[in-house]
Amino acid sequence: DADVTQTPRNRITKTGKRIMLECSQTKGHDRMYWYRQDPGLGLRLIYYSFDVKDINKGEISDGYSVSRQAQAKFSLSLESAIPNQTALYFCATSDPRQGTDTQYFGPGTRLTVL
Amino acid sequence: GQNIDQPTEMTATEGAIVQINCTYQTSGFNGLFWYQQHAGEAPTFLSYNVLDGLEEKGRFSSFLSRSKGYSYLHLKELQMKDSASYLCAVRATYSGAGSYQLTFGKGTKLSVIP
Numbered sequence: 379d380a381d382v383t384q385t386p387r388n389r390i391t392k393t394g395k396r397i398m399l400e401c402s403q404t405k406g407h408d409r410m411y412w413y414r415q416d417p418g419l420g421l422r423l424i425y426y427s428f429d430v431k432d433i434n435k436g437e438i439s440d441g442y443s444v445s446r447q448a449q450a451k452f453s454l455s456l457e458s459a460i461p462n463q464t465a466l467y468f469c470a471t472s473d474p475r476q477g478t479d480t481q482y483f484g485p486g487t488r489l490t491v492l
Numbered sequence: 493g494q495n496i497d498q499p500t501e502m503t504a505t506e507g508a509i510v511q512i513n514c515t516y517q518t519s520g521f522n523g524l525f526w527y528q529q530h531a532g533e534a535p536t537f538l539s540y541n542v543l544d545g546l547e548e549k550g551r552f553s554s555f556l557s558r559s560k561g562y563s564y565l566h567l568k569e570l571q572m573k574d575s576a577s578y579l580c581a582v583r584a585t586y587s588g589a590g591s592y593q594l595t596f597g598k599g600t601k602l603s604v605i606p
């Protein structure tokens with residue numbers, strides 16, 4: 379079983395709809411992250427959480443919100459989707475107690491907003 | 493802010509050696525990571541450098557010079573499966589957050605040809 383899972387893997391939605399992307403992990407890591415990836419722009423940080431009670435904005439948080447329901451779950455919501463939110467979204471986890479605090483990524487969610 | 497530069501594309505021959513360079517400008521440097529990403533898939537961790545010098549791991553090695561803001565990823569005995577994007581990521585202090593964050597370069601797409 380994969381250590382970091384994301385659902386759904388693919389989603390097509392319409393402008394103005396609210397959608398939620400979910401991330402679950404079995405790695406026991408405290409830290410979780412949401413990124414988006416666009417062609418030519420690389421990975422950009424949306425939100426991150428260092429524990430259940432800690433939520434922080436990243437580089438591009440406008441138009442997004444998150445919820446850390448448990449150590450293992452971190453959800454990303456688009457309150458009112460717009461076409462320029464079409465992208466590949468990745469969840470990642472890390473554990474600073476393991477020395478390098480390396481981030482490990484889920485398989486991604488491909489989101490298309492029409 | 494942080495600025496990370498790496499070539500957009502490279503081509504190399506199967507069995508040969510390739511070096512992918514990464515230059516960065518940042519404050520509060522706390523480590524440099526290399527990830528491999530096949531098209532449409534998740535980034536996977538390759539290497540980590542925090543001190544100057546060379547880290548070797550099988551066919552892959554990574555070098556860091558903090559004074560020059562420079563790193564490279566070295567791949568030898570290239571195989572067709574090495575065709576992928578290679579992402580350079582720098583961990584540094586994130587303004588206002590009081591914590592370290594990872595900033596990614598735009599990636600270098602490597603094509604290995606027979």
